[in-house]
Amino acid sequence: MNTETHSRLASFVWSICNLLRGPYKRNEYRKVILPLTVLRRFDCLLAPTKARVLAEYPKIERKPETVVRSLLEKITGRPFYNLSKLDLPRLLDDPNHLAPNLNAYINGFSKNVREIMERFAFDQQIAKMAEKNLLYEVLKKFAAIDLSPERVDNVQMGYVFEELIRIGAEQSNEEAGEHFTPREVIKLMVNLLLSPERDLRKSHVVKTIYDPACGTGGMLSVAEQYIRALNAEVNPHLFGQDWNDESWAVCKSDMLIKGENADNIVLGDSFTQDDFKDHTFDYMLANPPFGVEWKQQQKFIEREAETLGYKGRFGAGLPRINDGSLLFLQHMLSKMRAPQDGGSRIGIVFNGSPLFTGDAGSSESNIRQWIIENDWLEAIIALPDQLFYNTSIATYLWMLTNRKEPRRKGKIQLIDARRFFVKMPKSLGNKRNKIGDPADRPSEPDQIGDITRLFGNFQDRETRTFTEEDPITKQPVGKVRIVSKVFDNRDFGFHKITVERPLRLNFQTTAEWIARLETERGFINLATSSKKNEKARLEEIEAGQRRQDEIRKFLARFAEMHGATLYKDREVFLTALREVARAASVRLSASELKAVLSALGERDETAEICRDRNGNPEPDPELRDMETVPLKESIAEYFKREVLPHVPDAWIDESKTKIGYEIPFNRHFYVYEPPRPLEVIEADIKTLEREIMGLLAEVTGSNEVPR
Numbered sequence: 001m002n003t004e005t006h007s008r009l010a011s012f013v014w015s016i017c018n019l020l021r022g023p024y025k026r027n028e029y030r031k032v033i034l035p036l037t038v039l040r041r042f043d044c045l046l047a048p049t050k051a052r053v054l055a056e057y058p059k060i061e062r063k064p065e066t067v068v069r070s071l072l073e074k075i076t077g078r079p080f081y082n083l084s085k086l087d088l089p090r091l092l093d094d095p096n097h098l099a100p101n102l103n104a105y106i107n108g109f110s111k112n113v114r115e116i117m118e119r120f121a122f123d124q125q126i127a128k129m130a131e132k133n134l135l136y137e138v139l140k141k142f143a144a145i146d147l148s149p150e151r152v153d154n155v156q157m158g159y160v161f162e163e164l165i166r167i168g169a170e171q172s173n174e175e176a177g178e179h180f181t182p183r184e185v186i187k188l189m190v191n192l193l194l195s196p197e198r199d200l201r202k203s204h205v206v207k208t209i210y211d212p213a214c215g216t217g218g219m220l221s222v223a224e225q226y227i228r229a230l231n232a233e234v235n236p237h238l239f240g241q242d243w244n245d246e247s248w249a250v251c252k253s254d255m256l257i258k259g260e261n262a263d264n265i266v267l268g269d270s271f272t273q274d275d276f277k278d279h280t281f282d283y284m285l286a287n288p289p290f291g292v293e294w295k296q297q298q299k300f301i302e303r304e305a306e307t308l309g310y311k312g313r314f315g316a317g318l319p320r321i322n323d324g325s326l327l328f329l330q331h332m333l334s335k336m337r338a339p340q341d342g343g344s345r346i347g348i349v350f351n352g353s354p355l356f357t358g359d360a361g362s363s364e365s366n367i368r369q370w371i372i373e374n375d376w377l378e379a380i381i382a383l384p385d386q387l388f389y390n391t392s393i394a395t396y397l398w399m400l401t402n403r404k405e406p407r408r409k410g411k412i413q414l415i416d417a418r419r420f421f422v423k424m425p426k427s428l429g430n431k432r433n434k435i436g437d438p439a440d441r442p443s444e445p446d447q448i449g450d451i452t453r454l455f456g457n458f459q460d461r462e463t464r465t466f467t468e469e470d471p472i473t474k475q476p477v478g479k480v481r482i483v484s485k486v487f488d489n490r491d492f493g494f495h496k497i498t499v500e501r502p503l504r505l506n507f508q509t510t511a512e513w514i515a516r517l518e519t520e521r522g523f524i525n526l527a528t529s530s531k532k533n534e535k536a537r538l539e540e541i542e543a544g545q546r547r548q549d550e551i552r553k554f555l556a557r558f559a560e561m562h563g564a565t566l567y568k569d570r571e572v573f574l575t576a577l578r579e580v581a582r583a584a585s586v587r588l589s590a591s592e593l594k595a596v597l598s599a600l601g602e603r604d605e606t607a608e609i610c611r612d613r614n615g616n617p618e619p620d621p622e623l624r625d626m627e628t629v630p631l632k633e634s635i636a637e638y639f640k641r642e643v644l645p646h647v648p649d650a651w652i653d654e655s656k657t658k659i660g661y662e663i664p665f666n667r668h669f670y671v672y673e674p675p676r677p678l679e680v681i682e683a684d685i686k687t688l689e690r691e692i693m694g695l696l697a698e699v700t701g702s703n704e705v706p707r
Helices: 003-020 030-060 065-076 095-107 111-120 122-131 135-143 154-179 183-194 218-230 245-257 298-311 325-333 363-373 447-457 511-519 521-527 534-562 570-583 590-600 635-642 678-700
Strands: 206-211 235-242 265-267 283-286 345-351 377-382 395-401 411-416 422-428 431-434 462-469 476-488 493-500 505-507 601-603 625-630 658-661
Touching: 003 030, 003 135, 003 154, 030 065, 030 111, 030 122, 030 135, 030 154, 030 245, 095 111, 095 122, 095 135, 111 122, 111 245, 122 135, 154 218, 154 245, 183 218, 183 283, 183 345, 183 377, 183 395, 183 447, 206 218, 218 235, 218 283, 235 245, 245 265, 283 325, 325 345, 325 363, 325 395, 363 658, 377 447, 411 447, 447 462, 447 476, 493 635, 505 570, 505 590, 511 521, 511 534, 511 590, 521 534, 521 590, 534 570, 534 590, 570 590, 590 601, 625 635
Parallel strands: 206 235, 206 283, 235 265, 283 345, 377 411
Antiparallel strands: 345 395, 377 395, 411 476, 422 431, 462 476, 493 625, 493 658, 505 601
16 A cells, blocks of 8 residues: 555545534544544454454453453454454444444453543543434444455554544644644654664664654654664664643554554653653654643652752753753653663754753753763754744754764754745645655655755755845845854853952932932831831830931931041041041941941942952942853953953952853854845835825725825
């Protein structure tokens, strides 16, 4: 059965949806079509051995469940069985009891199939179709489809089922992006993940593939197809986890249909319920949800990070609560095989946030630093926009490995593939573009292959020519663009230094400046109380008010003696202040003195530097600045060249220096486009004005344009 035949059979199955119109919306059709396709396939697979299973079961039904399962699966030759005397065609013999009989038939399956139907919530669809008098006709259509292994083998049936998944996802539009990645994106990911591999053609090679957010299993399926296309004797083992019930049911059904070990597809949250805790994998790939918060899992994740550190999954850091993308990546990195055991390769889809979110010292920056300094990041590919069903934001594909080729060691490749797309004939939600693939449509350019070649070439400043509109002539022209750049790991690291400048203040005790004391927090707090007892509270407030009056009188006396003097040295001012304080028997506390100095002081570039007890300059928080120094550059040389010529009194607070890592992708591929000539802009404005005048004339039915 070729691809065209797969699509034709899938289209025929999907055509049954015509019966559902009215009671069901288009995005709900999959809730009926997918579980019934699974049931019909299993029905056909079990038909040859059904009589033997029914005859054998009474003899063994008292044995332990595991024994019963093992014996019956030996008879069926499948990892499931059914103990009901009914099948889909026989169910039609009793239309008056169709719904309860169908439920009874489903309950006759082995536990693994029953769990799938439960997660599909198919009993609800049975009840709905029965209520709307649709059940008999829909079931009749499915019972007439021959999905026996003689007509459709496991691989072919997998293609059919995956085509149904794709159609169902596209019908859902907005929902699709939550659990379904566009097929051409998956194909590109798998190409990049597996194209460097040299041992996939070896006879009977065994490879494990894992997706911690597997959704409906698209990535696992395409990876399997890729490997089997290279080598029919290869033995890929697929593993996945997802916490969406319906997606898990679809994925597990797909595995059972294809004869895979469906027990390797588990339901649950990968963060709090890691069902593959002690596993490592050859290949891992994922498209985790963008920008999803991890508040529900926060306590569990924080506890693991605190107790296990790098021995657990999240030792490098915890990103901000509203985006768990980097948690998924750390989870996958924890499952890499040791390099001496063959190592691992990882592909993951992100939005732009993991590239640059978080300053030096933040968890996001620390995670990037951990990855890059371990030399795991191989390449990042910027994908075209409007590629996914439920988002039009920029997306990036990260490729990582702990066994880089010698030429890639200490290097990171950036590929700008944002222009590698063709327009969709029809938009699907936010998806208006796709990456060209002749295998999908012969007329499309092989853009998946071209991006894969760019990755394989690993050339710095490799170019491609794209057809773009000239901003002046509006005509299509060919423009050469750099699409691949290769960097050293350290190119993405930087020192964040804190540049301090000295605090310089002058002081004067005019009435206006003394009045500012009333707004100082330290002075206001003198007349407040936190005591609950009303009497004690009032007494404390009264005592504070008396203290405020003492300070006011003290400053008034100082003003009488020194009010006209402008002090440009804080030490000289403090000496004068202390002399008057001693004479007046007033002793200011540290907080009171701080309030007085804040009220009476004013920044003055011509004043002397304020110094601490050790004679060191005090920094002025208002003049503090941050500078970013590339890791490859000397901080001292940068400071001497970029800072001191402008502020010669500045210094670096080395205790605050931090290392950060970010990947400013757009900056590295920025292309300056000069502004259009003024006459071209004016011509466009006049054209627009004429169009508006014409539209207004049509609306008003007059040649005059209303003001």
